[in-house]
Amino acid sequence: METSNHSPFSLAGKTVLVTGASSGIGRATAIACSRMGARLVLTARDQDRLLDTFNQLATCGQDHVQLTADLTNSEQLEALVAALPHIEGAVLCAGNSTTLPLQFGSREKFDEMFDVNFFAPVELMRLMYKKKIFAKGASVVLLASIGGTHSFMPGNGVYGASKAALNAVMKYAAREYASRRVRVNSICPGMVDTPLIHRGTITEEQLAEDAKKYPLGRYGQPDDIAYGAVYLLSDAASWLTGHDLVIDGGFSI
Amino acid sequence: MNIQDFIENFASQFDETELEEFTPETHFKQLDEWSSLTALSIIAMVDDEYDVIIKGNDIINSDTIQDLYDVVERQQK
Numbered sequence: 001m002e003t004s005n006h007s008p009f010s011l012a013g014k015t016v017l018v019t020g021a022s023s024g025i026g027r028a029t030a031i032a033c034s035r036m037g038a039r040l041v042l043t044a045r046d047q048d049r050l051l052d053t054f055n056q057l058a059t060c061g062q063d064h065v066q067l068t069a070d071l072t073n074s075e076q077l078e079a080l081v082a083a084l085p086h087i088e089g090a091v092l093c094a095g096n097s098t099t100l101p102l103q104f105g106s107r108e109k110f111d112e113m114f115d116v117n118f119f120a121p122v123e124l125m126r127l128m129y130k131k132k133i134f135a136k137g138a139s140v141v142l143l144a145s146i147g148g149t150h151s152f153m154p155g156n157g158v159y160g161a162s163k164a165a166l167n168a169v170m171k172y173a174a175r176e177y178a179s180r181r182v183r184v185n186s187i188c189p190g191m192v193d194t195p196l197i198h199r200g201t202i203t204e205e206q207l208a209e210d211a212k213k214y215p216l217g218r219y220g221q222p223d224d225i226a227y228g229a230v231y232l233l234s235d236a237a238s239w240l241t242g243h244d245l246v247i248d249g250g251f252s253i
Numbered sequence: 254m255n256i257q258d259f260i261e262n263f264a265s266q267f268d269e270t271e272l273e274e275f276t277p278e279t280h281f282k283q284l285d286e287w288s289s290l291t292a293l294s295i296i297a298m299v300d301d302e303y304d305v306i307i308k309g310n311d312i313i314n315s316d317t318i319q320d321l322y323d324v325v326e327r328q329q330k
Contacts (some may be wrong), residue, residue, distance in 0.1 A: 042291060067306035154290045198309035201296055206289065 008236040012037030016233060017087050019071060019124070020094030022049035024194030027056075027142060029229045031054030031092050034058040036230050041087070043049045043080060044094065071120035081127045087134055089233040091141040092121040099201045102157045109158055112199030118164035122169050125184075129177060137181045139233045142170050143225075144186040149244055150252035151190075163188075167244055174242030183241040185232045190248030192220040254302060254329065259322045262302050266294040277319035282312075295321075305329055 014110050016033045020026030020042035034040050034057040042057075043100030044050045047068045054066045071094055096116045100109060112125040121142060128134055147156045174184040191197060192215075197207060212218045228247050231237055246252060256277055264275040269286050280318050281287060297309050305328045307321075315321040 100291060100297050101294045104294070125270060155293045200310060201293070203309035203313055206309060230313070 009205070009231065009234045010037050011089070011230065011233055014083055014088035014233065015039045015041060016089035016092060017041045017043070017084065017089065018091045019043050019121070020098050021053050021066075021091075021145075022046045023053075024093070024196060025189070025192060025222045025225045026091070026093035027053045028092060028226040031056050031058070032223065032226035032230050033065065033089070033091075034042050034060070034062070036234070038062075038089065038233075040064040043071075045070045066246065071124060072115045073114065074123075077120070077124060079123070080129070081131060081133065084128065084133050087128065087138060089139045089141075090128065090230070091229045091233070092124065092142070093143045094120060095143060095196075097159045098130065099155045100158050101155055104212065105158045109163075110161070113158050113162045115163070117159070118165050118169075121166065124175065127170075129173075129180075129182065134177075134182045137238075138183070139237065140144055140177075140184045141183070141229050141232045142166055143188040144188045144244060146172065146188045146190050146246060146248050146252050150187050150246065150248075155220055156209050164170065179239060182238070183232075184250070185237075185241060186244045187228050187232070187245050188246045188248070189225050190214065190226060190246075190251040192222060194222060213251065214248070215253065218249065220249060254322075254326060256319065259325070260318060261297065261320075262298055263300070263318055266298055267290055275318065277322070279318050279319060280316050281321075288325055292308055299325055303329060 013031055016038040018030040019041035021030045030040050030042055030053055036062060039062040040057055042054055043052055050066050057064050067080055067083055069076040071077050085099045098113060125140060134239055144167040145163040147160035148167050171186050177184055225247055228245055260275050267286050270284055286299050296307055299305050303325050305325050307324060311324045
């Protein structure tokens with residue numbers, strides 16, 4: 001059988017936007033996409049940490065771009081959109097989490113979580129579509145969570161609700177954006193070892209104990225999620241839209 | 254803040270344990286009702302009532318309600 005150098009999983013020739021690119025899943029996704037041949041547009045709030053990601057990108061002669069922005073600030077979000085080139089792929093990773101029993105989930109706490117996890121990515125995606133920044137056939141990947149769709153552990157309600165709402169918009173966008181052949185999918189990770197989970201509300205001992213509940217014996221690494229994003233961005237996923245891809249080491253089975 | 258208010262706020266995160274069982278000397282993690290969700294509720298209650306962010310380790314390292322009160326009081330200053 002004849003072999004070809006062209007892989008349907010390659011991202012060569014694609015410009016890919018990654019938000020939240022300064023750490024965790026966003027950083028790993030940006031680096032993985034660059035290694036698969038993409039030109040990257042990176043954004044995050046923290047300029048120094050963003051530069052750190054930028055310096056880890058595989059170059060392959062690509063002129064990657066970094067744009068600092070706080071996506072919860074509408075002026076900064078609009079400035080970002082105005083600066084964007086045509087985009088063949090977007091992975092919207094910027095997000096936050098909180099561990100809070102529902103009886104303490106005040107409107108203020110919900111607003112804080114929804115501003116970052118829901119309104120910011122939804123508004124960014126909306127403006128990119130409306131202003132025709134997405135190229136025909138582009139692929140959008142939203143970072144949802146099994147906490148919004150499959151697993152309802154005590155203390156995750158405020159966070160999970162924001163991710164559930166995001167996942168619902170993903171499915172509606174998949175239907176509506178299909179007219180321009182723009183695909184929209186989400187990834188629903190289980191617990192991934194990023195700075196977000198090491199803030200001390202849950203102790204390191206509790207995290208280690210919790211990780212044992214995962215059939216594959218560990219929490220996820222950022223690369224586990226990044227490789228799923230690469231697939232969803234690539235031409236290998238050309239007929240896949242409206243799907244929430246669970247990557248959770250078997251936790252939700 | 255004072256210890257009596259703290260104890261009442263602390264006790265209200267429990268459903269079955271009687272208020273009389275809560276004193277400064279109570280070893281709260283030994284209460285039958287204690288759970289990881291109670292711990293999260295205590296952390297959230299301290300944030301709400303005292304504007305102090307405590308961590309899971311502050312709970313682990315406290316034996317009595319007085320121990321935890323001292324942690325919160327120190328951080329409030």
